[in-house]
Amino acid sequence: MSSNHPKGSAEYINRLNKIKVLNLIRESREISRAEIVKRTGLSAPTITRIVDSLINIEQLAEQVGIGESKGGRPPVIVKFRGDDSYVIGIDWGRTHIYAILSDLDGNTLLAHDIKTNPTDGFEADLRLVSKIIEKLIFKSGVNKKKLRGIGVAAAGFHNKTTDVIEYSPNFNWENVDIRKPLTELFDVPVFVDNVSRVMAQGELMYGVGETYKDFVFINIGYGIGSGIILNGEPFFGFEGIAGEIGHNKIHSNAPAGIVCACGKIDCLECYASGRGISKLASEKLKYYPNSSLNKLDELTTQIIAEKAKAGDELALFLFNQAADYLGVSIAFIANLLNPAVIVLGGKVANAGSFFTERIRTVFQREVIQQPARSIDLIQSKLGNEAAAIGAVSLILNEVLNLRE
Template identity: 40%
Template sequence: MLGNDFKGRDASYVSRLNKIEVLKLIRESEQISRADIVKRMGLSAPTVTRIVEGLIGDKLVVMTGKGDSTGGRRPKLLRFDGTNDYVIGIDLGSTSIRAAISDLEGNFITEIEMPTDLESGFEKVCLQVAQVIGKLINRFKLDEGKILGVGLAVAGLIKFENGLIEYSPVFDWRNVNLRTELSRHIALPIFYDNVTRVTALGELVHGVGKEHRNFICVNAGYGIGAGIIINGAPFYGSHGFSGEFGHLIVDNKNEYIGKGGLRGSLESLASGYGIAETAKRRVSVHESSKILDKVKGKLEEITAKTVVDCAKEKDSLAIEIFNEAMDYWGIGLDALIKLFDPEVIVISGGLINSGEIFFERLRENILKNDFKQVKNEVQILPSSFGDDATLTGALSLVISKVLQFETKF
């Protein structure tokens, strides 16, 4: 019961917390009666009635019929209804902008994609985002008043208290405010966060978070990052810079400097671009390798996928590069496990498309560094949403604000 736990707090604060918890209980139940809410929450019947009536008024809850009687009048049953309002999610990537509209249950209604005009700079990219939003709304012929907000997943260091993107190596942005710039073009509430934390939020709202309260989402894509969920909530750190997992130093003797400006970081050696760059540096002295043949001799077209495909074909150089990268992944994930003691680690990003070879090597290398005195078998799982993991997270960024009553209806 939240009311008794927060006696020293403002009444409106306690009321909001109770409302959040009642809505959560209704969402997690297929259907539930007010009497059951009273029993489960430890709140008074009048308090539950007031909260439920408010949620019905907000069109978040509907009555679905009547339950079985235990001796008196049959109870009216309630369920969550997320079909009346909508949110927009945007996966803001350096190559493309993907956007979708969903209802509050996370069901995609329609989506759109356009190439990112990265070379034209920050203001042009923001204009593109506004154009994508406009196209989505027009395609669905949606009343803008039914859209509760826009959520964006953005690569970079984002200051929690003011939304300032201090640095994004992918976009080469420094000290820019996405909300301020986008507000010049759109009137909707705008929310954004680091791409991997957003992906973790998607898992929390719609994926593994239904069963686990302590887990880590790791992006294994062009770059590397981690979104950390502790006790059912995202962990930000003191400034919002937590989860910069890719910048962990895993080989201080390696001379290669990655895009983050660090020598020997996990990202520089084991990300999508890191694997590709390693292959480009080594392929010229391995004439027997098939890697260059795969890209018809065009060195600049070598990707991590090229390396993985050649490794599957038993190319010795590709196997060497892939195994080295997986060794680094083993060191990095072992550090996360020992630091945070998660129930599950969820992996998303392009590298998981390598198939079971990726997950097999990952598990093998984690076990190499396992702390044998402590029995701690952490599940390593692919994202619940595949290629839609980031977009689902961007939608969830707004949905979570709605469910926490942090944005207006």
């Protein structure tokens, strides 16, 4: 449906009313037409016309039965029709590409995970992503006409105005356009955004958003970023690059600091990201000859986390240091934005309670707390699938706003 109607026109008002009703139906799971009238304040004939359109034209709602009568005509029950529309969500990572085929209810029907070579470059990864999408469509057997779109989550400074990733420290990309080639290949809407904001939007649509509409998602993975949700909407900033907390300086007077992938010195990512922790472990091994990390052929963040839980001195030092820096940085965000809650996600955030509890302790020490107001840190409900499910939510957001 076109959204190019002048504000105040009958078409524009009808579209806004239809969006309001569609979102209410989805959020309510099942709801009667009479209840929609009550909760929207719209007239019964208007609701009948809108719901009939959503059922017969947009095919985004369906009648599921008749409710129990409390006197008078029994209520007609409707629900969101998400199980007959499909979306592909891509988590385009530095070392892995994880893709899912999902319905609009967020149910994963098929998934594919493939390891990538970080040195291959954008074009090679793009070919790989295209093959994964083809494989998901073929293996699932879904009707391609019912594919609503493709969502992509990728690390980097995504400019919302130009729709390109201007720069990605994780990939060393510059001015990369993901949307255009995928749109041309598959002839469906394609939406791309920064991975941390995508994860936040996934939580809004399918996770903690059921309870909270104002939160900050902190993505602690290979890099570090945040997605900001204000009043149920993602916050982009002027050009779409809001939330880059991983590239805030954490040492102000260090004589010789660590050079970050972004080119600056002593960013949070240098000490608290998966990349940073692994790199520091390699550099500090010579000072810890008794560390069990010396016996390993490869120092991945996951292995270092396991050694930290087992009490290895170096591994524990690195994770404690990361937690301390994260606690202070997250408290700064909370003091600035005053969200209802902070959501921790990303693979490094899943290292273990020893890590997240230390982050929480430092956060609670540094954040401004009042007796009547308390901001807590909670874990992502979507876990390691947050980015892929969030990519699905990019398309759901377009559907719920009747833009696709």
